Amino acid sequence: MTRDLRVAALSGGVGGARLLHGLERCLPPGRLTAIVNVGDDLEHWGLSICPDLDTVMYTLADLAPVARGWGIEGETFHALEAMRRLGAPDWFALGDRDLATHLRRSEALRRGEPLSAVTAGLCRALDVRSNVLPATDDPLRTHVETRDGRTLPFQEWLVREQAPRVARIRLEGPRRPAPRVLEALERADVVVFGPSNPYVSIDPILAVDGVRDACRQKPVVMVSPIVGGQAVKGPLADMLQDLAGRAPAPAAVRDHYGALVSHVVVERGEAAGLDGVRVLEAETLMTTRERSRVLAEALLDHALGNVR
Numbered sequence: 001m002t003r004d005l006r007v008a009a010l011s012g013g014v015g016g017a018r019l020l021h022g023l024e025r026c027l028p029p030g031r032l033t034a035i036v037n038v039g040d041d042l043e044h045w046g047l048s049i050c051p052d053l054d055t056v057m058y059t060l061a062d063l064a065p066v067a068r069g070w071g072i073e074g075e076t077f078h079a080l081e082a083m084r085r086l087g088a089p090d091w092f093a094l095g096d097r098d099l100a101t102h103l104r105r106s107e108a109l110r111r112g113e114p115l116s117a118v119t120a121g122l123c124r125a126l127d128v129r130s131n132v133l134p135a136t137d138d139p140l141r142t143h144v145e146t147r148d149g150r151t152l153p154f155q156e157w158l159v160r161e162q163a164p165r166v167a168r169i170r171l172e173g174p175r176r177p178a179p180r181v182l183e184a185l186e187r188a189d190v191v192v193f194g195p196s197n198p199y200v201s202i203d204p205i206l207a208v209d210g211v212r213d214a215c216r217q218k219p220v221v222m223v224s225p226i227v228g229g230q231a232v233k234g235p236l237a238d239m240l241q242d243l244a245g246r247a248p249a250p251a252a253v254r255d256h257y258g259a260l261v262s263h264v265v266v267e268r269g270e271a272a273g274l275d276g277v278r279v280l281e282a283e284t285l286m287t288t289r290e291r292s293r294v295l296a297e298a299l300l301d302h303a304l305g306n307v308r
């Protein structure tokens, strides 16, 4: 069933993108705006890579591989192999078709086009019907200070070094909102925080000027990125321990956001410690597109106070 609503959803990579895919199927065309983390972005092989924007774009275009979640289904890696042979760094696996996106984006950015305009063009070309916005056009970047005393740009920390234990997350760079970001939040009936990492996916969006204040005016529904005491994907379980001294649980993530979150969606039986918010227990693992849609529908009903 489609609902006559406007939804703004803050998203990192795979988990957030899958929820966006479900939300898109519950709303009339154009009513969903994804506001996407750019803290993960990097320069690699002289190209501008935006992993979370691309994951969202490919997922909404039905191009993302269902199991891995990032990159393009059926991808080949001939360019990576050739680059390796030429002595280029090979720790970040850029696929052949994915490269076309980075080439187009990098060329447009070099011409002076802002990232938001480049992203809109790429989404148009791939027939994405929702609005996909980078949180900012500025080079706002996440750096990770590790417990063993290193400071690493996000992807070097996550992919090259395999996520060593964390002492602190640092955001660096200017943080002006991209065009239409604040407007999308102001016009939204519901704001959604995807099941993304709060420290390195959602926080870099909330750190953009005006975003946190705009969210405060709305019902905010968070989908827990923790299921069964584990992060659905990525290093969040260790980060909750390292940065908050908390065991991985939905309540630890909600406490990180504090009063900003009014509604929470958790896996069935995992509502412990979630006081002072409206909680929906549901099946939250989005292993198929249909599961994403069912979850999105339940989430919207929950946010609107509809009894199910």
Ligand code: FO1
Pocket: 012, 013, 014, 040, 050, 051, 052, 054, 055, 070, 071, 091, 092, 093, 094, 095, 098, 155, 158, 159
């Ligand atoms: N993740 C990996 O674990 N290894 C990779 O080599 C890798 C390459 C990559 C290329 C393009 C892209 O859009 C994403 C890629 N990712 C890779 C995923 C990415 O590092 C993270 O999952 C996200 O940045 C976190 O949201």
